[in-house]
Amino acid sequence: MNKGKIFSAALFRENIKRFWSLAAVAFFMYIMSGPFVLMQTVGYNKFFAIFSGRSYLLGILLENHNPGFLFMHLVLPVVSAVAVFSYLNRTNSVGVVHAMPFSRRVLFITNYASGLVLSFVPFLLNWLLCLVIARPGVGTNAVHMSDFLLWLLGSFTIITFAFSMAVLACVVSGNTVISTLSGFAANFVVVVLIVCFCGYAAKFLAGFYSDIIWDSAFYASPWTRTIIEDGLSVWQCIIYLAVAAVIAVVSDILYHVRQLERCGDSYVFDWVQTLIGFIFVFVITSLTGLLFFEGMGIGGYIIGFIIGFITGQMVSLKTLHIFNRKVLRNLIIFAVIMALILTAFSLDVFGFEKRIPKADNVESVEIETRFFPGYYSTRKFDDADDIAAITALHKELQDMAAKVTESISDRNGYDDDRYRQESVTIRYALKNGRRLWRQYAVFTDDLAKSENYLKLLASDEIINSIKLLGELKADEKELYVVYNEYPVVGEADMGVSNQFTLDLTQEQINELMQAMSYDMIESVAADPRYSQAAVCELELRCYFRPSAFAAYERYYTGASCFTQFIDAPEKGEGNMAALFQLPVRSGYSRTIKLLNSYGIIKY
Amino acid sequence: MIRVNDLEKSFGEFKALNGLSLHVDKGAVYGLIGPNGSGKTTLIKHLTGVMKPDKGSCEINGMPVYDNIDVKLMTGYVPDELYFFGNYSLKAMRSYLKALYPAWSDERYRTMLADFGLNENGRISRFSKGMQKQSAFLLALCTRPDVMILDEPIDGLDPIMRKKVWGYLLGDVADRQMTVLISSHNLRELEGICDCVGILSQGKLLFEGRLDELKGKAKDMSLEELFFYEMGGEL
Structure with missing residues (x-):
């Protein structure tokens, strides 16, 4: 009779009763960051009223740029997830809770729901307080109810996404410390991985246009996206909520196959241990090779690999004794993968640099360079002759960029006028609907001498x-x-x-x-x-x-x-x-x- | 009734249960004994629905145990390592378990609370080990289970309290035909209350039988002596 049951009201109530203090603390953190400061601007307190204007404060709240709110939007979901799933981390609690009359699905769904409520309610209450204080739509106030509703939806999205990522981390990890760290890290891991790939591409691939990748790296999570953009749109919220739902479903599946006897391990799935180990290797190798020891060439990557491998294995296996046959196997596999990644980038095996579209296949092109007249130095070209000149210029830019790279070791000083550089960005819109973006740093003199470039300057x-x-x-x-x-x-x-x-x-x-x-x-x-x-x-x-x-x-x-x-x-x-x-x-x-x-x- | 057929469970390279089969009749008190690492706790975790078998089956009253809410509703469990929600009192646990178990008995709760002399408003985490064990028994018995599974249940209980606990357990066995499976190293204690015993070693059942039959066959050997005999030890 209980076969189709997916939710336990009793467990839900109990979770709320057990962990309400987390939400209470968060409520006060929110209230001190938002409603309290906002109240000072409506004339209740003349001393604090000097802090700032109400419209400014409301603006940063509605865009989710208030540091206190942004901080709590991440911390509370992670802490709530760790709290409600903490029973998975000890042998006694995991045994007793799973012996209670719940199926694993009931446990997962009920804990997920109660954790999400604990994460969201403190914000919701503060949202209502801000609504009362700001009174949108009243008098000359420029803030509208729709702004408040979008803020509510955006915050719900950020909290739900961060919570889902933290739940996934809790399900795959086996102790509270690792769950907490992984809960936070899970919200940034995709961002970091994309940034690393961006770093390799920027170093090894001439013409790689990194700006769009930087942005897309931050788009990996609504929390990081909010840092670089002003709030989230409804469609963005829907997409992020859909992704959060997929993460929750994956977590539910993993919860079902989780071996409860492995509680106490850093990670309860062998593949997660391997994955975490590799993420450490990839990120640390990239950081040392591309950033800290860039001048050492391949040596920088090797140092990073060694540090990353040892650290990753120690963390994922939760022991200092990492030297065994299984770890040796990982060492060989990881070294091969890193070598393949470095080779692929340095030899441009995917032909990134050679990709210049034929003029016939281009719908229009935008070129951005400081040399074009105007502060917004981007110009769009859709004339066939202009496009032909641009594709020809594209080839020239590759040679010019190579000259810049080769000349680095010859330079006597950066203030020499001969070494003045200009950045040229080309954004193709192709007839097949795809886009192709490239960016080159070239010497100003070389660019100014290009006939194709001068042809563009004389274009309609x-x-x-x-x-x-x-x-x-x-x-x-x-x-x-x-x-x-x-x-x-x-x-x-x-x-x-x-x-x-x-x-x-x-x-x-x-x-x-x-x-x-x-x-x-x-x-x-x-x-x-x-x-x-x-x-x-x-x-x-x-x-x-x-x-x-x-x-x-x-x-x-x-x-x-x-x-x-x-x-x-x-x-x-x-x-x-x-x-x-x-x-x-x-x-x-x-x-x-x-x-x-x-x-x-x-x- | 408990039925385990050809149960296998491995942890990495280690095979904790190796084709174990076991049968406990309704209303029987079954003693599970075995040396450390023989698979007793692993078996109990399968019977309480915590672990999923690699192979074989575990059934209670004809229903598979794993992930089965109906079976868990009719099963009481007192683990070796106790666990209560942090900061919870007996009263709070009563309220929680009452909402989960339809068969919960408030009358039994009040009787046992008075009999054990426990403070229902005190935090269980601040109780002594023995009082925590009493609390675990109290809460498990108030759910009025059809099957009670006990893992090293009397550790930390004084002789008077042991007598009381066994009294309640055997009372339910007599009144409601409750089935009891007890894992313990205290063989003398088991000898006094069990109908049947099973001796487990290296994930397999070495011996299973009714205690009275056993004593007849083993020429009045005590359970402790029989255990040593089966394990190949010296008396």
């Missing part, structure tokens, strides 16, 4: 982005001088904060911008290194009504200079201003002529 994509400057429409434009090397107006040493407004008509400003866009078009190919010094730097402010914002958005990424949007209530409620920062270089003859005639500079 670049020219049109510069032309945008002369075509700007606005209700009102103002021009400021933020820097002036040859002053007529303002002081020679004035800084960015001491901007000086120019008394020019709208027509004069438009004329100046037109001239400047012509100058920039001419100089972009003539001086790709921007070797010409800036005579002065102007800031153009274009005021517009919010309804025109969409039209201005294209300037944000497309314009040929640094762009910024700011609120401009002084020009009318809700009005905005787009800021364009424009260095005037010595080769901008038309612009300089006009500035001279307006009496702004004397050059």
Whole structure:
């Protein structure tokens, strides 16, 4: 009659009764980090009110960037998991609990549920308190109920994921210390492994674009993702919760096959011992070879392998006596695997470096380099000729990057202008829907001499982005001088904060911008290194009504200079201003002529 | 009724149970004896559903034991190494076990509590070893099990308390036909209460039989003497 039973209310209640103190401590940790600080900003306490603004505090809470909350989101689930599954670690408790009228499924599901409740309820109560204090949607408060609900879902996701990983660690390990350490480590192990692979790729594979891998490494867990991003979206939560559910199912299966007599062992499955041993070897070998002893070449990896192997075996076997036949077998297997990994990377056996797409297979390409005009120096090319030039440039970049690598030992000093480097990133969108990203560090001189590169600088994509400057429409434009090397107006040493407004008509400003866009078009190919010094730097402010914002958005990424949007209530409620920062270089003859005639500079 | 057929269990290279078969009739008191490492505790862990057999079967009242809630509901267990939830009193344990075992008897609980003189509000973890053992017996017997499995049950109990414990156990055997399996090294104690005995060595049953038959065949040898005889030791 009890065959289909999967949950025991009695055990659930008992777990809550036994471990409620964990949740109580966590509740106070949360309350001191969130609601207590938030309360000080609503006028209850004038002294503490100076700490910070409420919207700022709410902002970091809603994005889960509050350090106290983030800390508890990880610590409490791990501690709860270790507590509710602690009976697995001692012979007396494992015997008595499994002799009670529970199946293993009932034990696992009930303990999982009670541990998750213990982990989540302290946050839930604090969430409710914050809700009451912040009163979203009331008055001029910019915080909405939907923000709070997303925070609730995001936190539930982080807690559930961390808890599931910790439960998995508890099921495969056999003592409390190892369970606790593994519970924490499990939340980071994938991140660390991806980072190590990223390190090998960055060292051995020319063109490897590591940024995206760094990000994806942190995406391995919602907790680490929250560190680098502002909160989680609903879809991200759904995906992470699905992964947490899979981890829970795997843990349940492992619980069923777990040999209870192995309680007290570090790890109760032989394959986990081997896996943990190898993770130690891989991570420590990578760290020493790639980082600490990089200069020693292969010697650094060997030192790391020895340290990692001995440490890993001692931890996984929980003994100092690790020298036996089984360990020798592991030593040989691990050494072979590490040798294969190093060989695969150093010889590029998967042909990573050779992979340059044919121009016909490319839908569009984005190139990012500081040489493109504009602060956001990324440009997208979809013209067939431009794409052909890029694939040709790609081959050149490989040679240029090889030259950089070869020249490292020849350098006398990094300040030598010949060794100035530039990073070029290519992001292909292929017609088959796949992406291919590469990044190269090359000498600036080499890049500036490349005909394919100069062809891109003269492309419509670049020219049109510069032309945008002369075509700007606005209700009102103002021009400021933020820097002036040859002053007529303002002081020679004035800084960015001491901007000086120019008394020019709208027509004069438009004329100046037109001239400047012509100058920039001419100089972009003539001086790709921007070797010409800036005579002065102007800031153009274009005021517009919010309804025109969409039209201005294209300037944000497309314009040929640094762009910024700011609120401009002084020009009318809700009005905005787009800021364009424009260095005037010595080769901008038309612009300089006009500035001279307006009496702004004397050059 | 307990039935074990051709049970095998290995821990790595070590074979703890090696084709063990055993049978305990309903209402019988079965004494399981054997030297250290003979497999007694391993067998008990199979009978309480803690371990899964590598081979063979363990049945109680015709049902397989492993992962079977119905069998566990009718089985009482007093282990060699006791375990109670931290900070729990007898009263708290009563409340917990009452929710788990439908056959729980509050009347038996009150009677035994008064008889043993235990403080139901005191933390069990702070009780003496003997009092903890009494608590374990009390809680196990209050679940009114059909089968009681005891692993070294009388260690730490004084003679008066032993008499009381055996009294309750044998009372249930007489009243409810409860089946009892006792593993113990105290052969004199077993001799006084067991109907049947089984001698275990190296994971196998060397000898099994009713105690009265045994005594007739073995010409009035004591259980201790029989044990030595079966194990090849000298008297």
